[in-house]
Amino acid sequence: LNRRIASLLAVPDTQNVWITAELSDFRQSGGHCYMELIDKNETTGIIDARLRGIIWASNFSRLSARFVAYTGQPLSTGIKVMVKGCVNYHASFGMSFVISDINPAFTLGDVERRRREILERLKTEGILDLNKNVEWSVPALRIAVISAEGAAGYGDFMNQLNGNQLGLRFTTRLFPAIMQGERTAQSVIAALGLIAVEQDQWDGVVIIRGGGATSDLMGFENYDLAAAVAQFPLPVIVGIGHERDVTILDYVANIRVKTPTAAAEWLIEQGAMA
Numbered sequence: 404l405n406r407r408i409a410s411l412l413a414v415p416d417t418q419n420v421w422i423t424a425e426l427s428d429f430r431q432s433g434g435h436c437y438m439e440l441i442d443k444n445e446t447t448g449i450i451d452a453r454l455r456g457i458i459w460a461s462n463f464s465r466l467s468a469r470f471v472a473y474t475g476q477p478l479s480t481g482i483k484v485m486v487k488g489c490v491n492y493h494a495s496f497g498m499s500f501v502i503s504d505i506n507p508a509f510t511l512g513d514v515e516r517r518r519r520e521i522l523e524r525l526k527t528e529g530i531l532d533l534n535k536n537v538e539w540s541v542p543a544l545r546i547a548v549i550s551a552e553g554a555a556g557y558g559d560f561m562n563q564l565n566g567n568q569l570g571l572r573f574t575t576r577l578f579p580a581i582m583q584g585e586r587t588a589q590s591v592i593a594a595l596g597l598i599a600v601e602q603d604q605w606d607g608v609v610i611i612r613g614g615g616a617t618s619d620l621m622g623f624e625n626y627d628l629a630a631a632v633a634q635f636p637l638p639v640i641v642g643i644g645h646e647r648d649v650t651i652l653d654y655v656a657n658i659r660v661k662t663p664t665a666a667a668e669w670l671i672e673q674g675a676m677a
Contacts, residue, residue: 587622
């Protein structure tokens with residue numbers, strides 16, 4: 404019966420076809436790559452379709468390197484892809500989709516599409532520019548900092564701030580947060596909540612993270628986090644990544660700077676005008 408099923412599936416309509424899907428349970432083993440290809444209902448989030456995917460080691464190194472070079476991020480769980488492959492039915496392992504090619508331009512376009520959708524939603528809700536219109540105290544010397552504890556970017560920020568040549572004395576407190584991975588948005592929102600409770604003690608908030616791979620910053624591409632920053636009662640500075648890096652927070656924050664060091668420089672320059 405399984406041999407008969409395999410022969411029925413080995414037809415032109417199932418061979419060398421392009422499909423789009425979200426990656427789930429992505430993992431590597433023995434040089435090969437295994438995953439679930441899923442399709443979710445955009446309204447409910449319920450999975451409508453699921454298919455086991457495989458990239459054999461003979462193709463994975465080439466496809467992975469090309470994908471990273473084009474998108475700046477590795478293949479991983481949660482991203483959307485357009486892949487080419489063949490349906491295969493094995494008597495012991497069942498049905499799978501053996502991937503032979505990938506279109507990285509689709510994934511890059513999907514990130515931009517999601518960002519535009521978030522920005523349009525924030526605009527429709529009337530909150531996109533709220534934080535931009537919050538005025539700074541002059542000078543702003545009491546700064547709440549959201550960063551990862553012990554991170555190089557946080558150290559650079561503090562060194563620049565405390566070593567200023569103007570003799571400005573800043574009061575800071577670190578509100579630690581996870582700045583990479585799936586828990587990023589939830590963690591930063593929690594830190595903002597703690598600051599909001601004592602907002603009278605602070606003149607502004609700085610959200611900083613040093614550079615890294617583009618994939619490390621994907622946790623910031625989140626509607627709930629963007630909305631929290633956009634509506635925050637204190638002005639927010641965002642200094643995440645390198646100069647080339649952009650996240651959704653750059654569009655909603657009061658001030659966007661290139662790096663954590665640049666965030667400190669802005670505060671010092673603002674203090675000099677007092």
